[in-house]
Amino acid sequence: MLVALYPFVPVLAVAISAVAAVVILVLPEDARRVRTTVNLTAALAKLGLLLAVVPFVFSGVYPAIGWDLLPGLRLELRADALSMLFALLGSILWLATTIYAIGYLRDDPHQRRFFSFFSLCVTATVGIAFAGNLVTFVVFYELLTLVTYPLVSHAGTPAALKAARAYLSYALTGGLLVLTGTVLLQLAAGTTAFEAGGTDAVAEYAATHPVRSVAILALLLVGLGVKAALVPLHGWLPLAMVAPAPVSALLHAVAVVKAGAFGIVRVVADLFGVEVVSRLGVLDVLLVWACVTILYGSLRALRATDLKERLAFSTVSQVSYITLGMAMVSATATVGGLVHLFHQGITKIVLFFCAGLFAERWGAISIASLAGLGRRMPWTSAAFTIGAFGMIGLPPLAGFVTKWTLAQGALNADRPWVVAVLVASAALNCGYFLPVVIRLWWPPTDGADAEADAAAGAAVAEARPIALKAMLIPTVLVALLSIVAGMFAGLEFSPLGAAEQIVRGAGR
């Protein structure tokens, strides 16, 4: 019985949040308690389902199910080890963000719309995780673009609408490029299946038609680069920070930006194969592109005066570590890229949660206004500090594991200059995160200013009611998770262990 149901796991995982979205849409706006129950039940059910099948998937038995969209064109949902890593990240953070959002939006008049599209956003993300071929990936990738639009424009202000429109322009254009590349690849190779290490038919085609393969690869990577925010395709990301804090958190940590990065992982590692991409001469281009983005994002973050803006540019930089890991012919580098998929997610979401807390509780939006908040909001400030140290890559936090692995990979792949880029980036990370941390805990000794800020903050806190505990608890828990993930990275079921198994299983 249970064995017969096993192939349906991916569909079920996708369906849980889709059903939740429909239920929430049908419920009346004021049915808050029921909506909260539906939200949490669905988030817990999905996480539970995924955790239950982890051992089976990592033992190499992949549940898969599919059907024909058109004659000869298959939609395939399949859970391999890499899918599980991404889907688990999505489910954990969905649960955390849902709780946070319930607190954040306590008296928001459009909660029905928000939570409905929020659930659809997770549906699309999990669909992306479980896509068994590029066709399926494109279907959910485009769906993700659509369902995040109402989330980005949620506030309804002119700035929010403008940002949402910019986001849609970028994402739709990128999506069309990916679509075109997918259509051409399907025509050329007859398949777009993801197989660990690359698909044979695609490799054959790449060997016989190198020029066309490069063109297809370019379409795919440029299209995916839009969501992955590779410079200069990142323009939408800093604008999109006008979205409500939980949306920014999810966008930066797991949904949109990650979908682009995950797509690059799939295309490079599981469709063409790293060696094939390297033979086509595209891999080094990608490597340089990732390095440029890493440095550019950090430099812009350094100049930002607004906390959310600084975090947004930090995302531009940090997400490119994933691409960086894919862009070197080295198993260790691949592991570093994959583990960062998880680590960046749990670290970045904490930072955005904190930014939302600072803004809602004390009206602190600019970095200058954070001064001394460590005393007033110790838990939030502590979580922020953990997140910031994680991003910088201090041991034993999660970010250190990533950077260490990537640096080793760079040496293995005979690209020692990449280590220099990593070191420079870490220095820049310090440059833009440490001042924030220092300001939080050790404010400049100008008491009058701090008093004024506190008064302003109190006014904001009264104007917009939030449920502080609901926001604080997930923030602190995820921050702890990022410590645990780093400290126990040596264990088999840590993110690092999982990434190593994924790569080992692929025989790379």
Added chain:
Amino acid sequence: MTPDLLGPALVLAPLVLGIACWVVPVRLRPATSLVGHGLLLVGAATLAFVVTTAGVQTHDLGGWAPPLGIAVRADGLGTVFVLLAAVVVFAVACHAAAVGGQSPSVWALMALLQAGLGAVFLTGDLFNAYVGLEIVGIAAVGLVALGGRAAVRAALRYLIVAVLGSLFFLVAVGIIYGTTGTLDMALAGQRWAASGAPAALPLSLAAVGLALKCALFPLHGWLPDAHAAAPSAASPLLSALVVKAPFVVLLRLWFEVTGPDLATGVVLGVLGAAAVGWGGLQALVQTHLKRVVAYSTVAQVGYLFLAFPLALPGGDARLARAGVAAVVTLAVAHGLAKAAMFLAASTVKAKRGTDEVTTLPGLARHWPPMALAMALATVSLVGLPISVGFLGKWQLLSAAGADSAWWLIAVVLLGSLLSAFYLLRPVAGALRTDEPDADPWPPMPWRQVASPLGLAVAAGVLGVSSTWLVELAMVGWGVV
């Protein structure tokens, strides 16, 4: 009843229904119409099932085989469109009954329209196709004219266009008859091929006439006025179905009768591409929702004509087939989604007295199901997943890629972006909450949302798998 009688029944039954809707008392007309169109829908679904399982159904009227008699021929292509027509007409009739306040003539005209569509889609005879097109034209002009004083001018212009288009088509049919001595499509096709006569003359004449009726750029000038001025029960039918009838006839001429022609194909393809661009740009600058949707039809009709440059003389027959499958899927997608969009737009206009795009903010809050219908229809019209529009676009891109027709790929991509932006304006507006004025939002009962929402959901559900649709459309579809 043998299955081959289903075809003739689906042509004649709507005529009977039309008469019934004309003679029964006015208050009974909606009920009569609903029952009738419901039964026709069942009939069309049965035909689709029969054609899928048992192949093409041909019935020689009166037992006389062509060339003496006339054949009613239900192949896959015709069946798909008959099914589409039955679905859309039924939904529109339901909506008309739910909204009420219709002109008493609307029911008979709807049935007449369906009879004409049936005659066009299910025929193996050139003259029958002509007669069918005329019936469609008359019914459509009548439907536009129901829009009141404002619509009379548009209706008159439409009438002239329809008659002119038929004239060109009739001359083309005359030339074919003169050469082959028959009006039966299959027979005329064989004899035409044997005669070695070039396809250019009849095909280009027919193309001009039919393109005029389809509103292919630059012959589209009549459409936006006619479609936007028509009453709420008419514009969805006009946009979703009426422009498809001449297109199907042109497909049949091209593939089954005269065979392809290089110059005509290239010109039609270029005009189709221009329509995608021009219609999209025009839709972008319209201030009223119904006109945005009407110009969107001009653009979407353009996609259909991209099938011809994929089926030029000496080309790969499999490729031509793929092109046809793609545009048929797109036509179905457009039929469902555009009908949903027009029903929504008309309802908004009827309820609030205006369909200006700037008055839409607040719609999603007051009428969430209506906003949902508009959003889902938009997804399909733009060709995003999960919708049948996406699958149509996929097929078109795939056929263009297989033909190395890069310019077609560019047209499809640019057209998608344009459509995203001209439809985003009203739909994103509807999602906004900053209402510009205190205009009332009268209650919107579920039964008045059911049709647009149902059609839009159908376009989405069909996007989960359209395999059966494509396989049905290709039944008995000989490609030159």
